[in-house]
Amino acid sequence: MYRYDEFDAAFVADRVAQFRFQVERRLKGELTEDQFKPFRLMNGLYLQLHAYMLRIAIPYGTLAARQLRKLAHIARKYDKGYGHFTTRTNLQFNWIKLKDVPDILAELASVEMHCLQTSGNCVRNVTADHFAGATDEEIEDPRPLAEIIRQWSSLHPEFTFLARKFKIAVGATPHDRAALKWHDLAVEIVKNEEGRVGYKVIAGGGMGRTPYLAQVMSEWVEREDILAYLEAVLRVYNQDSRRDNIHKQRLKILVNAIGPEEMRARVAREFEEIKRLGTLQLPAEELERIRAYFAPPRFETLADDMPVGDEDFEAWKKTNLHRHRAPGYAIATISLKAIGAVPGDCTAEQMEAIADLADEFSIPEIRVSHEQNLVLPHVRQRDLPAIHARLKELGLATANAGLVTDIIACPGLDYCDLANARSIPIAQKIAERFADLDRQHDIGELKIKISGCINACGHHHAGHIGILGVDKKGVEFYQLQLGGSGAEDAAIGEIMGPGFGEHEITGAVERVIEAYLKLRAPGERFLDTYRRVGMEPFKNMAYLEQLYAAH
């Protein structure tokens, strides 16, 4: 993975000192909270319901074992002994004191980490496929480009006070695991007819109260032009976005107000001008230099030989393993969705144990997925029983990756200042209702995503079943949305109708799933059944109880 050189190290060290000075001035009252806010946000520091929350950047979800150990140390020393992995592949600590933050940043800097641009109206942490470099599906590893974008966007002098946040993702596989179409800007690594590699750029996607899928800006951008092209999109956005209504200031609003055609034309004009200057051209040597950091580990010459084990191991194998590029290897997903647990939460002890596992059985590298799970990217198939046994001891062997209990949920009203409703208890109740593993396997791939407010951090618009918490006169209600997707078949979920009460929502979800089991054709996923039969039969089932109650 990428390692800092002296320049990167100086950059992060300077940034820590800079933030220390900002905190000093805030504590002395020289900066008002209003003035301090954008700068603390740019350093990942939020003021939540109960305390400050610190969001640590995990660029493109790649984390070294020594970094994970440092996070465990911070969890113990400065927080309550756990952290929360987010849908942006970052890690949040929820119980942080402002005066400790500069010290935490210094600790992070010692392992080449920071909180830079994990919040605020700037270019956010760049995300990528969590199986990057390990899957055989990719055209090339998307992380070198993601790292180049990270560096280029770090404290960008022109784009640090944008109209709103700006999220960039990079993908390189036909099967999209990085939710590209849901980003403000996404780069898909593609191959043309001549077999040359280049980039397809899409823009204007986003969740929130007005969900949109990204539109194609350019089917083909040459490698050396990519930063110039991204800068063109950012500049058009910075110049032309509305600034009069916070809810209408994301790029998606601009793209859809002027239309994708006009947006493409503006970007193309800007791109030509930037290209003419030539200062942003990406030399092939630079790409090669960065790519060397991500060279795959030397794999042993092995044959595929998947071990067979007990019932638990077999169940885990079925859902939590993914095909690896090298024979005899596998990609293993560590589910952070134990039944009844908080999705994405991880204790300091678990972090350390996972770091040990990576050291012992893989390369010392862990991935964070936007689905709030962790991944061991390169493990020998023959080691899988030992890995599984260790995970079991840690309570981390839940065999549910991609199944109905692998639920994405935002922190919700239990932590978040913006939330209207709780998300975590709903996720827990649904997981408990479907705890039976045979039943989960029978249901098959089903992505439930829960947000506690319209800002959609829990990606409810992209859930096969999406759940949105709303507040109606002080009472929490939950709206159901069906048919969303965050994959290559991305779609915005359709709202079913009036919301369900806290005690009704689990039952409603169960009835929707029962309806699916009756309606599905052999081998058909929930999403495909929904697309075939539409909302009506699901709606009829979901509201059945209320109908009985009303009569």
Added chain:
Amino acid sequence: MPLIKAGAYARDEYTSVDDAAALPEGAVIVSLARWQKERAALIARNAALGVRLKADQSPALLGDDLARLSLVVLEFPKFRDGRAFSWARLLRTRFGFKGEIRAVGDFLYDQLAFMTRVGFDAFEAPETITPDLFRRALAEMRTVYQPSADGRKTVRQQRTGN
């Protein structure tokens, strides 16, 4: 408000003139609207001239007239409004503007380094920003990752020794 240039207090040679006010002798700053209305008369005065742009006014609106100006003033209505960062950079890198680019309005100490990087070289700064603090702000970050308008060597250039 004091004017800071090149890290020190500087005398303001210009008088900023309201749209309705009579023009005084010497160098003046007028709004874009007044410039467009009284262009010929303003050129005929034969004194240094600055135009003030609001946050939603691109310097592209000045077109070839830029060559007649010695100063462009860019307004920050709120410090969070970052449009002027693009305007300043365009002035320097696309339109080749060599005159003064002055920041007025609501901006903070923490933005001075960014502003300098995109091409601002004059700041009507609040009293709390002293020249000492100004110079401190510019020295906070020793490295930069992206080319801008200030000609600073980027990390990539430093790495390759170019």
